[in-house]
Amino acid sequence: MINIAKGTQDLLPEVTSDWQYVENKLREIAQNYNYKEIRTPIFEHTELFTRGVGGSTDIVQKEMYTFTDKGDRSITLRPEGTAPVVRSYIENKMHGYANQPIKLFYEGPMFRYERKQKGRYRQFVQFGVEAIGAEDPAIDAEIIAMVMDIYQSFGLKKLKLYINSIGDIDSRSEYNKALVEHFKPSIEEFCSDCQQRIDTNPMRILDCKKDREHRLVKSAPRIYDYLNDDSKQYFEQVKLYLDQLGIDYEVDTNLVRGLDYYTHTAFEVMSDAEGFGAITTLCGGGRYNGLLEMLDGPNETGIGFALSIERLLLALEAEGIEIEHDDALDLFIATLDEDSKQYAVQLLHRLRKAGVKADTDYKSRKLKGQMKQADRERAKYTIVLGENEIKNQQVKLKDMNDGGEHVIELSSLTDELKERLS
Incomplete structure (x- = not known):
C-alpha cells in the first residue's frame, strides 16, 4: 500500500465543506475591502525566493522544495505568497494601472520542508492579501483591520494583536549595528543559526525559537530607540488609526518577523485559547519597502499579510466553535x-x-x-x-x-x- 507523504493530509468530504465555507468567507471579506483575486503558479524560479524572501531566512536555507527541471533550471515550489505576487505585479506592469494602489488577495497551497507539528504541514493552504503602490499609514491600518475582521467574523475571541515598527531602511541599518555590538561578544552562546545571522540579519536573532529566552535577547536594544523621526511619526499614525477603529493591540518591540524584506509596520495575531498548541501564531504580516526594487521592479511599496487556513480551523476547534453550514441534501x-x-x-x-x-x-x-x-x-x-x-x-x-x-x-x-x- 502506498501511504500519503509525510507532512501532507487528505481532506475528506466530511471536512471539505468546512474548508469551502472558510474559503468563501475569506474571499467575501477581502472583496468587501475592494481586494481582487490573483492566482500565481505553484512553482517559480528559485531566484525569486532567494532574492525576494532573503538568503538568511529559514525558508530559503532549510525549508524550500527545490529541484532542477529538464531544462536545467532551478525551480522551487512556492513557500510563501508575497514574492510571487510582487513578481507578477512587476512582470505585468501593474504600476501603470489607473487605479492605485493595486489591492490583491490570493489563496492556495504553499510548500515548506519543516518539522511536522500540530496545525503545521509541509503542504499547507495560505490566504494572503497585498496592497502595492501606496505608503500610507491608513492602508496599514486597513490591512490590520481586515485581519481582525476575518478572525472575529468566525467568532474567535481569544485573540491578541501585536504590532511593531522596524523603521525605514536607514533606521533598520542603525539598529542592526547596535544588535551586532550587543550580541557579537557572546555570540558563541547562541545556536548555529544565530551565529550566522549576526553577519547577515542580526534582527533575526530576536526571532529565534531556540534562543528566545537567552538573557541577551531579553536585554537587547529596542528598535524604537533607533527609529528616525519619519519612522516614529509613521508608526504613531498607524497606532492612531487603529485607536480610531477601536482595535486593541500591544506593541511588541521584539516583533521583527522572519523575512528580510519588512520595513516600518510589522504585526502578528496570536491565539491564547487553551489547547491551541505551543506555537500560538495565527497570522503575520507587514510593510515591505524596497522589495520591488530588490526584484528589479519600480520604486513602489507594499503591505500585506498571510494566514494558514489549517491554523484558522485549529483555532476554531480550540475555542469550541463549530462551523454551521447547510450541506444537507434537498x-x-x-x-x-x-x-x-x-x-x-x-x-x-x-x-x-x-x-x-x-x-x-x-x-x-x-x-x-x-x-x-x-x-x-x-x-x-x-x-x-x-x-x-x-x-x-x-x-x-x-x-x-x-x-x-x-x-x-x-x-x-x-x-x-x-x-x-x-
Whole structure:
C-alpha cells in the first residue's frame, strides 16, 4: 500500500465543506475591502525566493522544495505568497494601472520542508492579501483591520494583536549595528543559526525559537530607540488609526518577523485559547519597502499579510466553535423497481438543472435501506417512486423534519421544492 507523504493530509468530504465555507468567507471579506483575486503558479524560479524572501531566512536555507527541471533550471515550489505576487505585479506592469494602489488577495497551497507539528504541514493552504503602490499609514491600518475582521467574523475571541515598527531602511541599518555590538561578544552562546545571522540579519536573532529566552535577547536594544523621526511619526499614525477603529493591540518591540524584506509596520495575531498548541501564531504580516526594487521592479511599496487556513480551523476547534453550514441534501428519491429507477434518473437530471440538490439509490437497496441513506444524507425531503406514482403522475413529498406529507403533481415538483426550500 502506498501511504500519503509525510507532512501532507487528505481532506475528506466530511471536512471539505468546512474548508469551502472558510474559503468563501475569506474571499467575501477581502472583496468587501475592494481586494481582487490573483492566482500565481505553484512553482517559480528559485531566484525569486532567494532574492525576494532573503538568503538568511529559514525558508530559503532549510525549508524550500527545490529541484532542477529538464531544462536545467532551478525551480522551487512556492513557500510563501508575497514574492510571487510582487513578481507578477512587476512582470505585468501593474504600476501603470489607473487605479492605485493595486489591492490583491490570493489563496492556495504553499510548500515548506519543516518539522511536522500540530496545525503545521509541509503542504499547507495560505490566504494572503497585498496592497502595492501606496505608503500610507491608513492602508496599514486597513490591512490590520481586515485581519481582525476575518478572525472575529468566525467568532474567535481569544485573540491578541501585536504590532511593531522596524523603521525605514536607514533606521533598520542603525539598529542592526547596535544588535551586532550587543550580541557579537557572546555570540558563541547562541545556536548555529544565530551565529550566522549576526553577519547577515542580526534582527533575526530576536526571532529565534531556540534562543528566545537567552538573557541577551531579553536585554537587547529596542528598535524604537533607533527609529528616525519619519519612522516614529509613521508608526504613531498607524497606532492612531487603529485607536480610531477601536482595535486593541500591544506593541511588541521584539516583533521583527522572519523575512528580510519588512520595513516600518510589522504585526502578528496570536491565539491564547487553551489547547491551541505551543506555537500560538495565527497570522503575520507587514510593510515591505524596497522589495520591488530588490526584484528589479519600480520604486513602489507594499503591505500585506498571510494566514494558514489549517491554523484558522485549529483555532476554531480550540475555542469550541463549530462551523454551521447547510450541506444537507434537498431531496432524496427512493425507487421501488427498475422502471421507477429509470424515471428517477430523468427526474433527477431536471431537478439538478433547476438548482435542486438531489440524489437517489444506486446500490439496489430495499426501501428501508434507501430511507436510512436519506437520513444519513440529512435529506430535507423525500419521495418514493413506484408504478402507481409514475402512472398517476403524483407523489407524496415527505418533510423529513416534521414528518408531514403532501401529495403533489410530478410536473410541479421542481417549483414546489424550490418554494419550500426558499
